[in-house]
Amino acid sequence: MRTAVLIEPHQFELQDRPRPSPGPDEVLVAVGEVGICGSDVHYYEHGRIGDIVVEDPLVLGHESAGTVIDTGENVATLEPGDRVALEPGVPCRRCSHCTGGDYHLCADVRFMATPPHDGSFAEYVSWPEDFAYKLPTTVSTTEGALCEPLSVGIHACRRGNVGTGDTVLVTGAGPIGLMILEAARATGATDIILTDVVEEKLAFARERGADLAVNVAEADLEAAVDQYTDGVGVDVVVEASGAASSIRSTLDAVKRGGTVVLVGLANEATVPFDVLDIIDNELDVLGSFRYKNTYPAAIDLLADGVVDVEGIVEFESTLADIDDAFQRAMDPSVVKGMITIDR
Numbered sequence: 001m002r003t004a005v006l007i008e009p010h011q012f013e014l015q016d017r018p019r020p021s022p023g024p025d026e027v028l029v030a031v032g033e034v035g036i037c038g039s040d041v042h043y044y045e046h047g048r049i050g051d052i053v054v055e056d057p058l059v060l061g062h063e064s065a066g067t068v069i070d071t072g073e074n075v076a077t078l079e080p081g082d083r084v085a086l087e088p089g090v091p092c093r094r095c096s097h098c099t100g101g102d103y104h105l106c107a108d109v110r111f112m113a114t115p116p117h118d119g120s121f122a123e124y125v126s127w128p129e130d131f132a133y134k135l136p137t138t139v140s141t142t143e144g145a146l147c148e149p150l151s152v153g154i155h156a157c158r159r160g161n162v163g164t165g166d167t168v169l170v171t172g173a174g175p176i177g178l179m180i181l182e183a184a185r186a187t188g189a190t191d192i193i194l195t196d197v198v199e200e201k202l203a204f205a206r207e208r209g210a211d212l213a214v215n216v217a218e219a220d221l222e223a224a225v226d227q228y229t230d231g232v233g234v235d236v237v238v239e240a241s242g243a244a245s246s247i248r249s250t251l252d253a254v255k256r257g258g259t260v261v262l263v264g265l266a267n268e269a270t271v272p273f274d275v276l277d278i279i280d281n282e283l284d285v286l287g288s289f290r291y292k293n294t295y296p297a298a299i300d301l302l303a304d305g306v307v308d309v310e311g312i313v314e315f316e317s318t319l320a321d322i323d324d325a326f327q328r329a330m331d332p333s334v335v336k337g338m339i340t341i342d343r
């Protein structure tokens with residue numbers, strides 16, 4: 001099967017690899033669509049994300065969906081022809097986190113496209129049945145692939161306990177910020193403010209329904225939030241840029257007793273945070289790591305037309321053109337590219 005392998009930064013090689021056979025509890029999936037995630041681009045550009053280094057050739061891609069073409073002997077819920085979204089992190093199922101329900105925190109998770117585990121920029125992937133979710137006919141394969149970033153948004157909103165009528169600030173209008181916007185709206189938030197430093201991203205966020213979009217390279221966030229909320233502050237801030245200045249600014253925008261959810265990964269290991277602010281204002285400051293049990297909700301939201309994920313896709317490309325696609329994805333004004341696995 002054709003497989004796009006990152007052999008060194010800025011260089012994919014299209015290799016012919018053996019097609020996998022499904023294990024007893026696995027389905028063999030003909031991959032259809034794979035989203036290009038910011039983490040894929042980071043590995044492509046730098047060969048590492050923080051301490052996680054690409055030491056051996058790696059198959060990128062973890063936002064994927066396709067069609068089941070074969071099943072292992074124990075598989076009962078899926079059959080050839082079913083279209084499925086693939087949840088990319090498969091945990092050990094045995095540790096205390098797994099048995100306690102927090103499987104996304106399993107230390108032995110096998111997460112696609114995270115060294116040393118290969119991802120899905122390939123014609124076929126064999127994947128556990130219970131991490132492959134059947135798509136209804138009304139949900140496209142592209143939408144199935146984008147259940148992954150949507151899951152990050154759903155989990156962040158669940159962490160922040162975003163509620164009906166809430167005012168939510170989302171900092172960073174990349175794909176993750178836009179998916180948080182979708183999830184927050186679906187959860188019942190009525191006022192959603194987005195920030196960014198790139199005007200095209202803000203224009204896009206406005207088109208997609210942000211009630212206010214603030215360019216924090218030019219305007220003062222605290223003043224803009226004060227004006228919008230009559231000096232009260234927002235109920236929940238979800239930080240989705242990873243920029244240190246943005247992480248710091250979350251405390252200026254949240255109301256007393258509010259919640260800050262940190263999703264964006266900072267380049268710096270430490271970011272100064274005013275702990276007195278956190279104590280005096282009784283803030284909940286929470287981390288949000290990937291997701292758990294979100295795929296069924298993501299698929300239902302898509303099937304019911306409550307969220308739009310396809311609208312963030314700005315270009316589609318193929319395995320043969322994957323280098324060009326990644327060059328394009330590096331443009332800071334581009335939100336999301338997809339790779340169609342043509343055969």
Ligand SMILES: NC(=O)c1ccc[n+]([C@@H]2O[C@H](COP(=O)([O-])OP(=O)(O)OC[C@H]3O[C@@H](n4cnc5c(N)ncnc54)[C@H](O)[C@@H]3O)[C@@H](O)[C@H]2O)c1
Nearest residue numbers: 038172174175176196241242243246263264265288289290
């Ligand atoms: N916690 C998790 O589970 C998880 C999962 C996926 C992604 N992430 C992280 O979330 C972040 C967002 O992911 P993405 O794919 O949307 O990334 P992205 O780089 O595409 O988007 C980040 C956006 O933030 C904007 N930005 C930069 N500086 C800013 C500032 N000071 N204020 C406001 N916006 C600013 C950028 O212009 C960009 O539009 C990244 O840090 C990523 O690593 C975390």
Ligand SMILES: C[C@@H](O)[C@H](N)C(=O)O
Nearest residue numbers: 037039114149152290
């Ligand atoms: C969650 C996923 O989208 C993210 N890129 C990660 O590797 O954790």
